[in-house]
Amino acid sequence: MLRWFIVIFLALALISWLSPLLRRLGFGRLPGDFRFRLGGREWDIPLASTLLLSFAVSLLTKLL
Template sequence: MARALIIIGLAIAAIGLFWPWLARLGLGRLPGDIFIQRGNVSFYAPITTGILVSVVLSLVLWLLNR
């Protein structure tokens, strides 16, 4: 359990370090992501981005467990 928490923490830190480069890829602005802005209220639902990240993580974890 401790090893898994350390790996998850390192992964989050790596994502934080590489965020400026990841933002340039267009994640969060894919077709299917919902963004509504009216007045002072904005709503954002990254549906397509969430599905894409889920598929990629599932493939990576599947490959690691083989």
């Protein structure tokens, strides 16, 4: 159980570190990515970007 918490923490840290780079590359602005303002805060729901990145990672793992 502790191992999963560490993995989730590291994944979230990596995603937050890479998010400015991915945004400059166009991820988060694909059709199907939602951005809205609620309660004075801007919220992002990157559905299409998540699917694209998941497909790329699964393709990479199958090739290795």
